[in-house]
Amino acid sequence: MPHPQTGREMPAPEAVGTPATEGEEEICRAILHEGSCIRGRPVLAAVRERRLVLLDPASRRPLCVLELARLRRLAGLPDGCWLVEEKKGAAEVRLRLVWGGGVQAPRWLRRVRKRGPNTRQWLLLAGLVTLILGVGLALALAPRHFAFLLSDHQQERLGAFALQTLAADHHRCKAGEAMLAAYLDALLPAGRLQKRPELHLLADRQVNAFALPGNRIAxxxxxxxxxxxxxxxxxVLAHELAHLERRDPVLALIRQQGIQLISATLLQAPVPIGALVLMRFSRRSERAADRRAAVMLRQAGFAPEGLVHFLETIATEQETARKDGQSQEDRIAAVAHSLAPYWSTHPAPGERVRLLRAQLAKAEAVRASRTPPDLPAPAAVVAACQDDATSAR
Incomplete structure (x- = not known):
């Protein structure tokens, strides 16, 4: 069958299923996709000189001509490959070459260059990732410089959300809160807070306390x-008050937001906002809160050694459970009052105890500025909570 323009003989349509050669011309089956069209049009592809001519399979009439220099070869397919025409300001032409049955790809395909990465897009992507990581590192390493990003209203809402998360499955002990308020009354004159914190006592066996955004303590x-x-x-309460004085809950939240940004960028594993608020403070923040709590306790007339005794008590219980030779899960269950949650939000006590004892030894000559009132014992507060829970049923 002669070509309508050149007069050269071309293979019959039924002979074109795999690359066919006539003279210097190889013909291959192809599927043409123009622009954003998903469904393609079957064509025949043949190279003549430096051009790829697409033919109608039935009439062998030329449909369009593509410059080989503008074609780029994409990743191969099991029975063919994709060709894309790089042409600015025009709809993209995509061509899928098809062969099979053990027949090799047409020889002229070697003359089509592989499509390399889009350098501009990669540079933009790399710049965007670098910017996001830079912001995340800045938030994580220098949160104090970004504290202005959270207004008082936003801190209030975050604290309320965190408290709602905590109190969802726990009974709030109003009677016990009234008794703990006497401790705050004794400590606040020795502190620097301009606003009285909101105290929440929740019925749960966990050994834990939180300083939350929005001037809250749980x-x-x-x-x-x-x-x-x-x-x-x-x-313990003085330690949490010291965290509020230092704005540690807000700074820790900003720091964790930076870590979340880095995690979401690199690992695609964002952290829920509820977990961000109930976070671990840095060791530096914990040491500073301990130092400030010791000063506050002494000025309020309490014995600062009480905080040391608390840390030593729960550390001893944890060490006793560890020496039993149980697995990690069994050790956690063996600790009578579920100490694991305390360590999940507070660093281990060893270093804190040593630093506190050193500080107390230096400040031995400092006298208390006032005598604390007669306060209810911790056991009395627990008993009041139990009575409150019983009456609520």
Whole structure:
């Protein structure tokens, strides 16, 4: 069958299923996709000189001509490959070459260059990732410089959300809160807070307490069970007050947001906002809060050693469980008052105890500025909570 323009003989349509050669011309089956069209059009592809001519399979009439220099070869397919025409300001032409049955690809395909990465797009992507990582590192390493990003109203909402998360499955002990308020009354004159914090006592066996954004403190009744005396309970509350003075909950939230940004960028594993608020403070923040709590306790008339005794008490219980030779899960279950949650939000006590004792030894000559009032014992607060829970049923 002669070509309508050149007069050269071309293979019959039924002979074109695999690359066919006539003279210097190889013909291959192909599927043509123009622009954003998903469904392609069957064509025949043949190279003549430096051009790829697409033919109608039935009439062998030329449909369009593509410059080989503008074609780029994409990743191969099991029975063919994709060709894309690089042409600015025009709809993209995509061509899928098809062969099979053990027949090799047409020889002229070697003259089509492989499509390399889009350098501009890669540079933009790399710049964007670098910018996001830079912002995340800045938030994580220098959160104090970004504290202005969270307004008082936003801090209030975050604290309320975190408290709602904590209190969802726990009974709030109003009677116990009234008794703990006496401890705050004794400590606040020695502190620097301009606004009285909101105290929440929740019935749970966990040994834990939180300083939350929005000037809030949450305490679990399990912590009261673990405090041996009034000085120990005052020490725990003074420690949380020191966190509020230093704005540690807000700074830790900003730091964790930076870590979340890095995690989401590199690992595609974002952290829920509820987990961000209930976070671990840095060791530096914990040491500073301990130092400030010791000063606050002494000025308020409490024995700062109470905080040390509390840390030593729960550390001893944890060490006793560890020496039993149980697995990690069994050790956690063996600790009578679920100490694991405390260590998940507070660093281990060893270094804190040593630093506190060193600080107290240096400040031995400092006298208390006032005598604390007669405060309820921790066991009395727990008993009030139990009575409150019983009456609520």
């Amino acid at each position: 305490v679990f009744t399990g912590l009261l069970d673990a405090t041996p005396d009034r000085d120990a309970l005052a020490g």
